Amino acid sequence: MNQSIDLEAAKAAFFASGGQLVVLEGFTYRPLPPRKGPEAQPAPASKAPAKKAAPSPRKEKMKARADQVAEMAKTMTCQQVHEATGISKQALFRAAREGNFVFRRPERKKSANSKRDAQRQIQRNLKRIEELKVVQRICALRDTGLHRAQVAEQLSLNYGTLVNIIERNGIDFPRVRIRK
The missing domain is CATH 1.10.10 (Arc Repressor Mutant, subunit A)
Structure with missing residues (x-):
């Protein structure tokens, strides 16, 4: 069956039995009532000055x-x-x-640090002397006509280490040998 036909039949039966149509009122907007917080209340008429409480011991x-x-x-x-x-x-x-204040900083002990610093300086100097000996050997092998990879192999150095030594000491050692 068709739903619209059924609906029409139900409406006709309702009105035939004495039913009446009631129209309901729709939604109307009503704003909220004003707040009753402390800022909305009027100030008291006369307020006594606040007494400062005596500081506790x-x-x-x-x-x-x-x-x-x-x-x-x-x-x-x-x-x-x-x-x-x-x-x-x-x-x-x-x-x-x-x-809002700061304490004085503790003074560092210089005796222990100065010994340690002196030892580190000696170690750095020894490493630098060893590196300068390697630099002399690199220059000598370069002058004989070897290229970088051969020099690294002769001195049993990693190629990257050789490059770092060359850059650190400013050695003129081109990557590609210039043929004359």
């Missing part, structure tokens, strides 16, 4: 301790202040951050 003690630490920080490191006062390092760093 604990806060006074903390302030005095922070001032003492700030004074000590001018001439002492954090470790020295920690040892003198017994205050933890974390608390000292927090006080420094909040009080």
Whole structure:
């Protein structure tokens, strides 16, 4: 059967039995009511001036301790202040951050570093002397007419190492031999 025919038959039966058509009201927009937050309420008529609470003895003690630490920080490191006062390092760093001051930097020991630096310098000098001997051999083999790969093979060096030595020492050793 056809649906439109069935619908028409159902409507006719409805109206024949005494049914009436009711029209419903559609949607109408209503804005939200105004907010009743603290900014919407009127200010109190007369407000008494706020009393400043007396600082607690604990806060006074903390302030005095922070001032003492700030004074000590001018001439002492954090470790020295920690040892003198017994205050933890974390608390000292927090006080420094909040009080906007810095501790003195610890001085480095120069005796141990200077020995180590001297040894490193000696090792660098020895490596440089060995490299200069290799440079002399490279120049001698270059003058005999060998090309880079042959020189690297003769000196049992990697080709890349040979190139690095050539560039580091400014040796005139062209990649391709110029034939005359």
